[in-house]
Amino acid sequence: MNNPDQTMAVTARAKFRPISVDKVRVRGFFGSRVDTISAATARTLFDRCIEAGMLDQVDPERPNPGLVLPFQHNNTVTSQMFWDSDWGKFIETAAYALNHQPDPELEARVDDVVDAYGRLQQEDGYLNSWYIRIEPGQRWTNLRDRHELYNAGHLIEGAVAYYHATGKRKFLDILCRFADHIDRTFGPREGQLRGYPGHPELELALVKLGRTTGEQRYLDLAKFFVDERGQTPNYFDQEAERRGERPEQFHFGTLEYCQAHKPVREQETVVGHAVRAAYLYAGMADVATEFADDTLSAPLEKLWSHLVDRNLYIHGGFGPSARNEGLTFDYDLPNETAYAETCAAVALVFWASRMLGRGPDGRYADVMEQAIYNNALAGLSLDGTRFFYDNPLASRGDHHRWVWHRCPCCPPNISRLVAAIGTYFYGVSDDGVAVHLYNAGEARIDVAGTTVTLTQETRYPFEGRVEIAVAPQVETEFTLWLRVPGWSEGATVAVNGRPIDAAPKNGYIALSRRWAPGDIVQLDIDLTPRRITAHPKVIHDQGRTVLMRGPFVYCLEQVDNGAELDALILSDTAEIATEESQELGGIVKLTARATRETWEGEGLYRLGTPSRQPARLTAVPYYAWDNRDPGEMLVWLRREEK
């Protein structure tokens, strides 16, 4: 699917940007997911933040909670240091939920948190509840380990979203003052710190803030953080020495962990902590777009290929190891022990979506879709109240969603992604609109001097037909880019009923014309179930296959298939049937004839080879697993040729 010879049809200076969430109305498949966020998840997140004592840490009018969560990593870090980021992501989620469904009570609760942050903010604009209330006097002394700039980024993203959702400027203003403080503190000038986030995130937040406020210096600051990262002498090592520590005592051994081992333009392989990696690359891609910086595009291409060609799970997750929450070595993709953190899949969506900033390219949109519909979406239970942290591709029955987590980064992260899903559907340049993902709903898009209403009618991803009504305010010429998924065996396009004979280029069909109100585009995408096999170096997947249909990776669950899922074998020639079901919020199941190896008696090992009996298998989309009776789960099914 990866063709480096493809060239972009758009200009080298193209800048495709997402539209803000308030401009998209989501119905259909994702509509019901966002309904759940509005109805349940946003309040659940708020309640659990409160229960954890998080507001007590922020609000100077409340008694100081002190250390609530134990330290980790030789007493250098507690996840309590990241609580501001959780508030940022909660507020961001709530903002999108309010876009979808007004909720005065929820809005009032957010305003309470905003007010607390207003009271917390220091005279000079500094804002961090840990360093102001729990460990005062230590600010900016440990960027490597303690997430201080990361927290800033998440608060900024929350503020931008809340501003778009409500029009209220208070939180945005608070965060602009903090961003200004950071801009004064960090930079290349005399007296400034040449540091950068130990956990990247602020970079992409500053680009959002710049786009929202129109302030170029936020974009410049994002670029400074990107450019400065990994330069020699290494800031994190110098900082460690200033703390009286030896740099080589770093808990994670190597600065690859936080992608600060070399300047970003020299980085070619995805290493270290997965979420940090993808957030960094997302920030790099944003900077590449905003500054039309091709010196970033080249390393981003290499990093992308390294991930997609060597290190990406079929469900769109990455980072197999719990030890560093990240990468190990090429082709190391164990299924049962896959860490594949929900946040890493969310971060990959961010990265992939930003790789579309230089123009439509199916390589990125396909992976964005793969991560969204599978690993990421699995992170949230269908009822919206429980959350996966790690996302294995096989389970013996003991893996279930958490109500909460000691390090609660994933719950609000998957929630904000799903609640903002509309923003990933479209990319907009001066004279073009790219449709990256298909889902029922409306969008209002400013392009080529007019505002266009795009209305998608579709049951995608369960059916392949998509109708898009293109309604500019006035008849206007622009290009509509329609993605044809790389996994699709074929797709047909018609405009106003007339078939278009256009082969997709870079995964998109470009329809350049004078669009007028009443125009209808019809797209039909082939959703025939597919068998996928893996490269022989992926040792865990050999002799196995994954069933997919549309963007969905399917899995077997014990509740449908009985126990010992690894005893089931699917022939390469067995017909895969589809079956609509009202279960699991409405899905299409896949079923097939199979065989089951049988085992009689006790003991681990037996002479000879097993006997068999006929069986049937029923597969459901991976994102929906563990929402019924708990039990085994399996993505990579045993296959046989005959």
Next chain:
Amino acid sequence: MNNPDQTMAVTARAKFRPISVDKVRVRGFFGSRVDTISAATARTLFDRCIEAGMLDQVDPERPNPGLVLPFQHNNTVTSQMFWDSDWGKFIETAAYALNHQPDPELEARVDDVVDAYGRLQQEDGYLNSWYIRIEPGQRWTNLRDRHELYNAGHLIEGAVAYYHATGKRKFLDILCRFADHIDRTFGPREGQLRGYPGHPELELALVKLGRTTGEQRYLDLAKFFVDERGQTPNYFDQEAERRGERPEQFHFGTLEYCQAHKPVREQETVVGHAVRAAYLYAGMADVATEFADDTLSAPLEKLWSHLVDRNLYIHGGFGPSARNEGLTFDYDLPNETAYAETCAAVALVFWASRMLGRGPDGRYADVMEQAIYNNALAGLSLDGTRFFYDNPLASRGDHHRWVWHRCPCCPPNISRLVAAIGTYFYGVSDDGVAVHLYNAGEARIDVAGTTVTLTQETRYPFEGRVEIAVAPQVETEFTLWLRVPGWSEGATVAVNGRPIDAAPKNGYIALSRRWAPGDIVQLDIDLTPRRITAHPKVIHDQGRTVLMRGPFVYCLEQVDNGAELDALILSDTAEIATEESQELGGIVKLTARATRETWEGEGLYRLGTPSRQPARLTAVPYYAWDNRDPGEMLVWLRREEK
């Protein structure tokens, strides 16, 4: 293979004991392995102990080396605390090597170490180089973590072996004085400590010492340690409190780690650190034999079944996890990440061999053989100078033997096992000799009031014919028990050319007769290659098979089969051919027609199912792997029914 209804033909008070190493002359398959120990390994171990500074710690005439190896586990333990055990195992290995091949220079080097221990020993008999020289004043304060009694056990085993090999009593006397000191210090009486080894080992060493010296109190002390273990209040918890620590802060969380979570007679499942577990059970079995204690036999049976029916790798190793160097949960037998420490397989040999103390039983002998010929033997390179610590059943090419290890427990452990291998061939009771393992060589055995010379002529394990000349000094009636391996499809026995029509019972054919000089027993064991499959709950092995021949587990190596071993598929119906080879010290290879799935182009995943081409596979015994060009290795091969 596990039949609980089987009953023993021997009396309930039967005591089968091993013969000492000096009574067995080993030739044939194991002869060449012991030649290597004598020629290379024993000196290599000594050199590396010296290089590591180990003698400096022991000898009070040398400058104190202080702390050489960093502390681990929150600064409570360094493997330097176990150096006495390494000396004990080195001396034991050297003693057996001297049995096999006199070597005055090696003997002189051992005497130097013995002299150093003589100088180190305290007035009251206490002997531990760490607590005397590095951390004086702390003796007997942390039995749980610091291996103090474990060290004593290994020194005792070394002393017993050196006494048998050379007749010199000095080291034995030193260790008897230390054993007497321990006997005064630990016990149920007023003023004694009711402790026991945190790392079991001393138990079985005391039984050896008792058998060698005839002193009953050493056996009684072994029984005390077994009986006291895990009693309430828990000694390790009380001891932790005396050190000012909270018991729940124990690094490994639960006392299951060291099998002290409950009294041994209430233990039914194999838990915690694998080596500790099997050493403990070996000690329990020794005590059960010496005291004819059936209250230990019942839990030992349950523990045995739990290991063999749920937790034993096909190569005879156990303990899948590096985290606790031990057990996780039932059926958790991952191949590539298998820890399966060499020491654990050695410990299992100890346990299994001691389960034969109550009489011949093929269940134990089969597993003893499985562990010896596969996991354990792999621990030592063919040239005798490099060592595996962990023993995965699949490798992508990056797993190789160490020259030395920070925690060098495995090198001298596998070495002493191999050097002493003759002692595992036979078990002797008052009126019977059991032949557990077949290998060319002679043994002098005292039984039924005479001395019998047994001479085995055989190319076993590569050929199935075994001839045993039974030569008592005078014609004498006793029972010769001949093991018929559980994996063998059939075996025939003849005495003096006359076929014996006797079905094996409990895995042994019992030949009770008046034996006379010149008697010849001939045994033919079927060595047809076998395919083994695993229980469906062992998810990592599904769709796969292991090839075995005789006691050997076979594996594929890249050097014979090319890379990407997981692309090779063996049909259930393909003929497995044998091929004698001079490679790898002389082996029988297995070969078969197979198919190889092919993969064109880049990328991780591909639509559809792979195409194939004909291939051949060549398998070698697992113990011999990683002695040629480094590369991939695979034990569980992909199979298909057709």
